[in-house]
Amino acid sequence: MNNPIIVPTQSYQRLFVPPRIIRKHFILVSIVVLQLVISGQGFSLRSPTTQFQQHNQEHQRGEILEGTIQEQAIINGEIIMPKDNSSSSSKNNTKKNKSQPSFDVKSCWSKAGIGTCFVLEETTHKKFQVVFDLGCTPIFDQTMTASHVVLSHVHMDHFGAIFGHARAHSMVCGGSTPTYYIPEELVPKIQKARELFSDIDATCRDDPESQAQKREKGLLNMKIVPVQAGKEIEIKQKKVHNGVKYYLRPFDVSHCGHPSLGYSLVSKTCKKELKEEYRGMDGKELGKLARSGVAINGTEIVEKIQACYSGDTNLDGLILNGENSSQEEADADVQSRRNLKEALTAPLVMCELTYILESDRELAKERGHINLFDIQPILKSHNRELTKDKNHDKGDNSDDNARVQNDQKFIFYHLSSRGRTAENILQTMATALPDDVVQKSEVALASFPSTTASHLLKDNGCISIADFVNHSPQKSSST
Ligand SMILES: [Zn+2]
Ligand SMILES: [Zn+2]
Secondary structure: OOOOOEOOOOOOOOOOOOHHHHHHOHHHHHHHHHHHHHHOOOOOOOOHHHHHHHHHHHHHOOOEOOOOHHHHHHHHOOOOOOOOOOOOOHHHHHHHHHOOOOEEEEEEEEEOOOEEEEEEEEOOOOOOEEEEEEOOOOOHHHOOOOOEEEOOOOOHHHHOOHHHHHHHHHHHOOOOOOEEEEEHHHHHHHHHHHHHHHHHHOOOOOOHHHHHHHHHHHOOOOEEEEEOOOOOEEEOOOOOOOOEEEEEEEEEOOOOOOOOEEEEEEEEEEEEEEOHHHOOOOHHHHHHHHHOOOOOEEEEEEEEEEEEEOOOOOHHHOOOOOOOOOOOOOHHHHHHHHHHHHHOOOOEEEEEOOEOOHHHHHHHHHOOOOEHHHHHHHHHHOOOOOOOOOOOOOOOHHHHHHHOOOOOEEEEEOOOOOOOOHHHHHHHHHHHOOHHHHHHEEEEOOOOOOOOOHHHOOOOOEEEHHHHHHHOHHHHHHO
């Protein structure tokens, strides 16, 4: 009954104001209190003794409470869900907390060797954005407000715009510092480049002597966080909305010896609910129990793999080679492979694909990229049952349901142009890929010329292969 409950720290804060100060500075205190109310921040006016006693009582109960709902429930004798800064209504919070976050690609642009960038947005609450790779692309303006940028590796087409982003973000977001998650080995070079870019930016012909000072002042606002394969890292938000925190789980990929990572993006939702044994109980009874020190609320962390981003890799980086680890293998390698396995189960998989001709399979492997004909072996290594049936008849609904078994979407990106059109790429992919993959796939083609498929381009910069197949002239004439 009195099992300890570990409750994560909330952004809830207390403000202690001694009564003497209240009397002396009544107007000033009133303004501060009014501002706190307007900004929606929690506060309490209590003596230090009360706070200390409260703290002791909490620990005697074996609960670790850091400004949490259990504390409020006991003070007020009411069952209140945890305070959440994003909303003033605890009732609303309860509802929102129950809906899991989900992600979609808001915008993407990609072409091999030119630039790659993905802007992902959480679609349920729309409170969180993350950018994967930041090469120079036409969607730069859509990345500017994003506070979190994750780099798969540091080839120019994937990181070329980060310094511009740091400056632009600071300008449009009131001096805020964005965070860049970068493979650990590459961090010293990025730091050097940051200093050099800042130095160049501070150049002054009229007053060269003040340059050192200017450089100091003008160092680009960037928080750089080193990332290692197999080590989970939290994407630290300024404010946690709806009890959801986000994490990156990086895994090693294979890109010609360049330090490159793939990622899964994971959400962890902290849910606090009345324990099952107390549901249906009268409110007053619950209040009594809470006051007597019974922990009536339980805490549950619900984890969800949201998205996978492969970065640049050849098929070796995504093939899952068994699950048994040898004794010599380091823990980080084992965890890295687990992260890869888990990543490919995400509802949204962004997978690089550079070459589409079967004759280029060896070339793709040598150059550290994926070939269209590698997709099937990769998915099979992850135990996917694939339907090869290309004689897909739209009228046969029962079979449709069997083919598209899970709610997973693939977005293929990083295609090589080599004078190809969007139609040419889509047609080749529709022919080569298993039917159930075709049904779930989109291709980042905003940068490719198109004559008949341009109207299929979605706002996110992708064309669905199934849309292309269904709108192709052959299909129309045969139905
Ligand atoms: Zn690339
Ligand atoms: Zn690369």
